Amino acid sequence: MNLNFKKYFQHPALIYIIYIIFIILCSPSGFSWLNKIIFSLCALVPFWIVREKLLNYKKANILPINLSKYNKYFVALLCFALFFFIASKIFLFIKYGIAPLGYDTGFYLRGVSAMGLATTKLNAVNAYYFIFTPLLSLGMEPLIAFYSICIFSQFLTLIALCFLLKTFRSPTSFNLAIIAIFLYAMSSVQFLGYWNVFGQQLLAMPFLLISVALLMRRSVLAIFTAGITFLLHTATAGVLFLGIAIYYIIYFFQLFSKNRYCYKSHFSIVIIGIVLAVPFYILKSITFKGQLDYIIHFGGLLKNVPFWQIPELSGFFIGIQQFNILTLFIIPLALTTLLNPAVWLREKVNKSFFFNSLLINYVFLALLAILALSPVIYQTRFNLMLDLFLIIFATPTILILIEYFIKDKTGRLILLAMIFLFTVNFCLIANKQQPLISKSELQEIKSLASKVESNAKIMTTSSTYTPWLYGFYGREVIAPGRLGDTWELETWKEFWFGDSDKKRLELLKTRPMPLYVYIGEKELDGNPYQNFVNNDPHFENITEHLWKFKQEL
Amino acid sequence: MKKIINGRQLIKIGILILIMNICAFIISFHYSLLRSFNIILGSFFVFWLPGFCLTYIFFSCISSNKSEHEQGKEDQSLNWVERALLAPFLSITLLVFELTVIKTFNIKLGSFSAVLVLLFVNQAVILFALFIYKFNQRNKLN
DSSP, rough: OOOHHHHHHHHHHHHHHHHHHHHHHSSSSOOHHEEEHHHHHHHHHHHHHHHHHHHHHHHHTTTTOOOOOGGHHHHHHHHHHHHHHHHHHHHHHHHHHHOOOOHHHHHHHHHHHHGOOOOOOOOGHHHHHHHHHHHHTTTTTTHHHHHHHHHHHHHHHHHHHHHHHHHOOOTTTHHHHHHHHHHHHOOHHHHHHHHOOOOOHHHHHHHHHHHHHHHHHOOHHHHHHHHHHHHOHHHHHHHHHHHHHHHHHHHHHHTTTTTTTOOOOHHHHHHHHHHHHHHHHHHTTTHHHHHHHHHHHTTTBBBGOOGHHHHHHHTTTHHHHHHHHTTHHHHHHHHHHHGGGGTTTOOOHHHHIIIIHHHHHHHHHHHHHHHSOOTTTTHHHHHHHHHHHHHHHHHHHHHHHHHHHHSSSSHHHHHHHHHHHHHHHHHHHHHHHOOOSSSHHHHHHHHHHGOOTOOOEESSSSSGGHHHIIIOOOOOBBBBBBTTTTOHHHHHHHHHHOOOHHHHHHHHHHSSSEEEEEOTTTTTTTHHHHHHHHOTEEEEEEESSSEEEEOOO | OSSSSOOOHHHHHHHHEEEEEEEEHHHHTTOOOHHHHHHHHHHHHHHHHHHHHHHHHHBBBOOSSSSSHHHHOOOOOHHHHHHHHHHHHHHHHHHHHHHHHHHHHHHOOOOOHHHHHHHHHHHHHHHHHHHHHHHHHHHHHH
């Protein structure tokens, strides 16, 4: 680590300039230059406080951390964060009933319900559905089991964050873990991920974090948890393997330098990892090949994807602009830690700590930032993982700020105001999330199975209703562009917006019978196909939103 | 006579039982109380306990005369909090392997045979971990 540029890098003025440049680059693109300057000046405050603190530590040459007398405040913060975390996950169910979460609920519900049928092939293992087996065996209903695992995966992420922060072996690891819990509970990005029910990714992310933590501990178990990440969610596993590969390339590269850092256990991890990669690959070979072919087909870039598939293949999540605004508080704090690695241990970073603990986290932060900014397939989903690493990096800086402010009454009031701000910000965003389907309509969909023939197919005219019908109707569904639909986009356009009802009739006759058409309440009124279904004698109204199509009059 | 359980361990067990009771209470809004306890105990046996035992096989204990900070610099040992945190991950890892093996033998997932295999493997892991723990304790005393 005795590189020449280091002494220039540590020059007080230069590090402030680098920080300001980073802050300006990371500020939302919608900000005017004046706002960017104001934001940078505000962001300078925590950076200055941390630098001052570190300078004092250096002069005193001790570890002046005596947070134990403030432990009661940290315990109170932990209780508040945990209560808030649980409440934020449950209040949606209390407020909106059994389907308050996002689009994918129905797809997952169908998958969980089909688990008992055990149709999975051995080389197309989806570990996500395996996890439901014990719950279903214990007598849980599929929907309750699915929601339980969703909430459980949120807890697992919380636990993984704590474990990762404890792995840094900082003298303040207890306090760091509490702050991480608080930040995670207040993270709007994570809440939106939960609301969108990205089930597999939500469960794979804690496995990514725990694999990183186990690698930091040089444990062979990291290979198994990384393998489970692969079986759970390919994109998360892709990030994990890429990150590990970059880490080991840097690690092996430095072995050729004079002041090398060497730990034999790293070699054994790499060798065992390569050997065990084969059985893990075999377990998911069919699914993985399919996904890989799909990505290769589009060159991995969103610009090559047809426009109607872009929302789906970009990951159906918030874009980088919104992410930037939602993480506005965290970014300066994370950047402060990034540029002041001494905040972790409150002492000079030695080679062992750098290569064991810091480097791998730096690699993942940089990798995820690049992926979130690049127009690659699944781009928006990387935001969810990036947010976790921003939380990890923001934590030690926040602890120093707490140490700085907690000593007097005014400082404590400032801290309370900050907690209040975080909470209000989160509540405003969480409260905006409305269910995608009303209670009455969901009830109607659940009752459809008893109102139609057992071999009937229900065709939804809007993709909004695809997952709800697929999950809650539970039988064969025809949907635009999904579930093996045979119509091209042009055919659908002809059906939705075409002038000829005769053509619509012909198109419907190509579908397998008996056929029902579902037009939900969220579809805008006055479309030609709606008038056709409402007025044509070939349709018989069964329920408020369901029509039976009769081939012959 | 040597105490089997000391005060600290009693507190840890108490916390565990309290958490399980709270979970069972929440679930009891939907299921009967008996079914709720059944689900919570079953989940505890599948999603936490085997992983907790596995940590005793793969990681050593932190000795009480050294601080976590000092010890952590030297080896990869875990204290009880870290074991508790790591436990669900190792349990899920074990569960996925068990179910993969069950699939290899073409046993229907969720069937009675599959549940029996799960029970047997988890119990074997717990007993093996107990054996390793006792063996290590005896070695320490010697």
